[in-house]
Amino acid sequence: GYYGEFGGAYIPEMLYPNIDELRSEYLKIIGDPAFRTEFDQLLKDYVGRPTPLYEAKRLSDKYGAQIFLKREDLCHTGAHKVNNTIGQILLAQRLGKQKIIAETGAGQHGVATATVCALMGMECIVYMGKVDMERQRPNVERMKILGAKVVPATSGSQTLKDATNEAMRHWINNPSDTHYIIGSVVGPHPYPDMVARFQSVISEEMRIQLSEKTGSPRPDYIIACVGGGSNAAGAFYHYLDEPDVKLVAVEASGMGVSSGKSAATTKLGRSGVLHGSKTLLMQTEDGQVVEPYSISAGLDYPGIGPMHAHLFASGRGIFLDVTDEDAMQAGIELSRLEGIIPAIETAHALAVFDRLPLTSSDVVVVNLSGRGDKDLDTYIKWGKY
Numbered sequence: 001g002y003y004g005e006f007g008g009a010y011i012p013e014m015l016y017p018n019i020d021e022l023r024s025e026y027l028k029i030i031g032d033p034a035f036r037t038e039f040d041q042l043l044k045d046y047v048g049r050p051t052p053l054y055e056a057k058r059l060s061d062k063y064g065a066q067i068f069l070k071r072e073d074l075c076h077t078g079a080h081k082v083n084n085t086i087g088q089i090l091l092a093q094r095l096g097k098q099k100i101i102a103e104t105g106a107g108q109h110g111v112a113t114a115t116v117c118a119l120m121g122m123e124c125i126v127y128m129g130k131v132d133m134e135r136q137r138p139n140v141e142r143m144k145i146l147g148a149k150v151v152p153a154t155s156g157s158q159t160l161k162d163a164t165n166e167a168m169r170h171w172i173n174n175p176s177d178t179h180y181i182i183g184s185v186v187g188p189h190p191y192p193d194m195v196a197r198f199q200s201v202i203s204e205e206m207r208i209q210l211s212e213k214t215g216s217p218r219p220d221y222i223i224a225c226v227g228g229g230s231n232a233a234g235a236f237y238h239y240l241d242e243p244d245v246k247l248v249a250v251e252a253s254g255m256g257v258s259s260g261k262s263a264a265t266t267k268l269g270r271s272g273v274l275h276g277s278k279t280l281l282m283q284t285e286d287g288q289v290v291e292p293y294s295i296s297a298g299l300d301y302p303g304i305g306p307m308h309a310h311l312f313a314s315g316r317g318i319f320l321d322v323t324d325e326d327a328m329q330a331g332i333e334l335s336r337l338e339g340i341i342p343a344i345e346t347a348h349a350l351a352v353f354d355r356l357p358l359t360s361s362d363v364v365v366v367n368l369s370g371r372g373d374k375d376l377d378t379y380i381k382w383g384k385y
């Protein structure tokens with residue numbers, strides 16, 4: 001489970017049985033035709049796939065390129081996270097697990113987990129930083145309405161990394177009857193690979209839709225925001241070996257890369273182990289995790305998935321970063337040009353067009369990872385619209 005020098009499984013010994021079971025079973029389970037049939041059926045009839053690939057004409061006119069939006073915001077629950085939770089709940093059932101735990105920051109992954117637990121009648125506990133519970137209140141209530149128990153993570157900075165630590169601790173204490181649904185392409189092998197495979201339906205559909213609309217399955221650019229990196233992993237997956245397709249990963253620089261309040265991991269981080277995986281992470285001299293910051297809870301993460309650490313180190317990916325201010329402006333711009341209010345995480349991916357050498361013949365796909373409903377309070381507090 002390596003991406004160049006990154007990846008692997010650096011876990012407490014007590015988790016070996018779970019991780020070993022997952023590692024030896026997941027490819028067999030995912031590869032089973034019956035699994036594939038049930039997975040595809042639920043993605044179609046429950047999630048609402050395929051999601052549209054929408055040509056954003058006014059946005060294209062403004063930036064002088066052919067810009068398409070991959071509408072993961074139209075998935076059931078309002079973001080791409082459900083592609084992964086559908087896959088993992090089916091896997092958990094086949095592993096004979098009865099209980100599910102998860103971590104969440106923006107709350108989208110928490111909602112996507114609570115949703116599939118309700119669908120399958122399984123018990124659901126979601127760990128969420130107390131700070132994040134305040135700034136993503138609507139999603140906290142949605143998880144409770146869906147029947148999940150939301151447990152505030154009160155250690156550390158009370159945000160995503162603490163929720164992940166506390167979820168891991170729960171799993172160590174309840175290894176046999178519980179499956180931990182990790183929300184991004186992070187964590188010990190096989191999670192990064194497994195989550196990327198479940199999210200890869202995004203680029204599987206893009207290839208077909210682009211062929212129909214442009215005559216070629218290959219765009220010139222794919223742009224996606226990166227917190228842990230799962231929506232980007234899904235959008236990039238079936239293009240990784242096509243060097244003509246430029247992969248643009250957009251991180252959150254918060255108040256600015258050198259402001260001390262940022263989450264631009266590829267700029268500020270260096271190699272280390274976080275949540276069981278060797279990757280790039282923001283850390284002090286003596287290796288303590290540095291508190292990240294972003295206006296968007298979903299990008300407010302001190303690490304990055306090992307796949308993206310490798311895309312950065314190998315130069316295969318173009319890594320840009322966007323401040324809170326630029327992201328919010330881009331969110332309003334999409335709302336006014338196309339009538340779509342994006343999640344603030346997603347808005348970061350919409351703020352880099354003028355930093356790419358776009359020409360009118362360029363085909364650009366932006367992965368619209370989520371819709372803005374959960375972020376209305378943040379838009380209102382920001383207020384410049």
Ligand SMILES: Cc1ncc(COP(=O)(O)O)c(/C=N/[C@H](C(=O)O)[C@@H](O)C(C)C)c1O
Pocket residue numbers: 079080081103104105106107108109110160183184185225226227228229230231232297298299301343345346369370371
């Ligand atoms: C709408 C939306 N877009 C992008 C992201 C970033 O997560 P990735 O796609 O895994 O990089 C997120 C991340 N949300 C997670 C959550 O809801 O818990 C996040 O906070 C963590 C799992 C990283 C999101 O909600």
